[in-house]
Amino acid sequence: MSSFKHLSVNELIHMRADHGDQVQIADIRDAQSYGSSHIEGSVNLSNENLARFIAESDMDKPLVVVCYHGISSQNAAAYLAEQGFDQVFSLDGGYSAWHLAHI
Numbered sequence: 001m002s003s004f005k006h007l008s009v010n011e012l013i014h015m016r017a018d019h020g021d022q023v024q025i026a027d028i029r030d031a032q033s034y035g036s037s038h039i040e041g042s043v044n045l046s047n048e049n050l051a052r053f054i055a056e057s058d059m060d061k062p063l064v065v066v067c068y069h070g071i072s073s074q075n076a077a078a079y080l081a082e083q084g085f086d087q088v089f090s091l092d093g094g095y096s097a098w099h100l101a102h103i
């Protein structure tokens with residue numbers, strides 16, 4: 001059964017250092033929050049672009065799901081794993097943890 005794994009901010013930093021833009025990041029926060037700041041290289045995923053994102057993504061590449069605090073990203077990550085992504089991660093602490101680590 002496909003499912004997702006948890007990823008800490010530090011693990012994400014290392015993953016990006018090792019794999020660069022091979023790492024896909026989907027930010028599921030609202031467009032306004034995403035617009036005011038987001039992890040560089042992330043895409044804002046919403047119900048509107050979800051189908052296209054799934055259709056156009058490389059499912060072999062790691063996919064990290066980011067929300068506000070790491071709660072709702074878990075449901076989204078489980079869903080995306082069910083859609084066929086091989087390696088799906090939910091960012092623990094969400095964008096707020098990422099932001100804190102980068103102040």
Ligand SMILES: O=S(=O)([O-])[S-]
Pocket residue numbers: 067068069070071072073094
């Ligand atoms: O985005 S959240 O579900 O972690 S509050």
